[in-house]
Amino acid sequence: MYSPERPPYLRYLALLGFLVLATVGGGIIHPIVALAPVLGVAVVWVILKVPVRYPVFVVTYLTLAVDYVAERPQSGLWESPLYPLGELLFAQLSYITKIGALRFPLIDVLIVGLMGLAMYRKVVGSKIDPPTPPMPRPLIAVTALSLIALLFMEVRGVVRGGDFKQSLWQWHQAAMMPFIVAMYHYALRGPQDWPIIAKIVIAAGITKALVGSYFALVIIPALGIFVEYTTSHSDSMTFIFCMLVVFIRFIEQPKAAHIIRGLAVIAIIVTGMIFNDRRLAYVSLVGCLLAAFLINPWTPLKRFLVRTLPFIAPFLIVYIAVGWNRPTGIFGPVDTIKSLIEGQGGEGNLDYRDIENLDLIATWAQFPLLGTGYGHEFLLPVPLPDIAFVFPQYRFHPHDSLLGLFAFGGMLGYTGVWLYLVVTVYLAVRAYHRSPVSEDRACALIIVGITAAYINQVFGDMGIISYICTFHISVCVAMAGKLAVLSGAWPMPNSTLLSLSPSAPVPPPGAISFPNPEGAAAASGTHKAS
Known part of the structure; x- marks a missing residue:
């Protein structure tokens, strides 16, 4: 007997009914669990249909904005x-x-899942994602070395009797860095995706700045109390990223559109930075611009600044001298400079960070080559104020993560973990001097600046255990590799060249073609800066 096919809308109604029931049931467990059914359907759709770079863009924004x-x-x-x-x-x-075995955050699942999906599609030759340029092999090696060094520090610490549970959270975010780099490598097509990344970071920075401004202008006055910061410490890197995009784009390509858009972004981001009140943000921004200034060739703007500086310097010295003992009002910036020099303990006194740094150096002195390994607290030869009532694990997580790497990993561990930063800057600077595209040159300078900002954040605000900081440096590592290869700053692997066009001659550096129209445009300098 003939049975008419069921109308398609019945299937959609059944799916909708299932999602409603599952959402209500999940909401009984936890409000967030109510999102699980919708997220599940979205995951299936992404796996089957969507280029992986789009969910990577969404994850990037959410990581930096929420x-x-x-x-x-x-x-x-x-x-x-x-x-x-x-x-x-x-x-x-x-x-x-409430499932005890799931002792990891969702962001880890998303990172590994998106990386795995991209790798799977590449292995099976899926056409959903376009081809991506390769990464320089030295960069791959030192990125993997970072994870190996962290694992060595973990094993060494546990073998020496360290606390295994505490140790896992000393290096967790840093260990995710190679996976995030791999995720970006397989997801991003090349430098043509950099403007999208920049816009996503700016959108996230504006989101954080608006949240912080509302908290400072509406919530704090209602509470009638003093607060140390408005959003979070790690947001300093997002704010710096936004400011660098504005300044470097204008330096590389001065035009009215960059000025108009840039001033609007600066007005919002600077407000967020002021309310967040992190000294490190201003120090990092100045350091990033100084790095860009030193790398930049002798443009008319650079010559003007160098010739003008001798005339401005005396006024700056007088301004600082006058405001040194009255750092209020128009001399407010002098207070930041003074606190960086004297510390917050006042003249002649050691503040908390100074004492902590001395203790970390003393801990490192025990095992200068290999460190103590993870799972151990740093020593207290100089007594610290006890902050265990607000941060019980404070001796496992020093504010100065840079000295912490020396204390826990020694010279070998420190070098192994951070060698990728040196290679990233090296490749970015080489790409900067070889790229004919202004947007690509701006990208290279921003990568150098963000690397400097990351080092500052690790040095001053526990940046090594921050997902926000780790995402920033990871996208810069991946993009530095792509820029280097496509600009001719690093040779394209022979296997890749043969797969592109076996019968064609090897193209010269700076004129590398790629099997993707947009990628070819990016490499030849025909795509426009946004």
């Missing part, structure tokens, strides 16, 4: 509308689902 719950956003006094998403991304899934 509340980073690990750092007590808004000083722990107010939960913004983005707090639930931040909890979903960064809190351990065992806390959300």
Whole structure:
């Protein structure tokens, strides 16, 4: 007997009914779990149909824009509308689902899942994603070396009797860096995706700045209390990234559109930086611009600045001298400079960070070559104020993560973990001097600046255990590799050249073609800066 085919809309109604019931059931467990069914359907759709770079863009924005719950956003006094998403991304899934075995955050699942999906598509020759340029092999090697060094420090620490549970959170985010780099490598087509990344970071920075401004202007006055910061410590890197995009794009290609858009971005981002009140943000921004200034060739703007500096310097010296003992009002910036020199303990006194640094150096002196390994607390030869009542694990997580690497990993561990930064800067600078495209040159300078900002953040605000900082440096590592190969700063592997066109002659550096129209345009300098 003939049975008419069921109308397609019945299947959609059945799916919708299932999602509604599953959402209601999930909401009984936890409000965030209510999103799981919708997310599940979205995941299936992404796996089957969507180029992997689009979900990577979404994850990048969410990581940088939502509340980073690990750092007590808004000083722990107010939960913004983005707090639930931040909890979903960064809190351990065992806390959300009540399943004890899930002692890792959702962001780890997304990183590994997107990386795995991209690699799988590449292996099976899927046409959903376009071809991507290769990474320089030395960069791949030192990125992998970073993970190997961290694992060595973990094994050494545990063998020496370290606390295994504490040790895992000393290096977790740093260990995710190679996976995030791989995710970006397989997802991004090349320099033509850099303008999209820049816009995503600016959108995230504006989001954070607006949240911080609302908290400072509306919530804090209602509470009537003093707060140390508005959003989180790691947001300094996002703000710096936004400022660098504005300044470097104008330096590389001065035009009215960059000025107009740049001033609008600066107005919002600077407001967020002021309310967030992190000294390190200003220091990093100045350092980034100085690095760009030194790398930049002798343009008319650079000559003008060099010739003008001798005339401005005396006025700056007088300004600092006058405001040194009265750092208020128009002399407010002098207070930041003074606190960086004298510390917050006042003249002649050691503040908390100074004492902590001395203790880290003393810990490193025990095992200068190999360090103590993870899972151990740093020593206290100089007594520190006890902050265990707010941060019980404070001796496992020093504010100065750079000295922490020396203390826990010694010279070998420190070098192994951070060698990738040296190679990243090397490749970015070589690409800068070889690229004919202004947007690519701006990208190279921003990579150098963000690397410097990351080092500062690790040095001053525990940046090595921050997902926000790790995402910033990871996308810069991946993009530095792509820029280097496509600009001719690093040779294209022979296997890749043969796969592109076996019968064609090897193209000269700077004129490398790639089996992707947009990638070819990027490499030849025909794509426009946005």
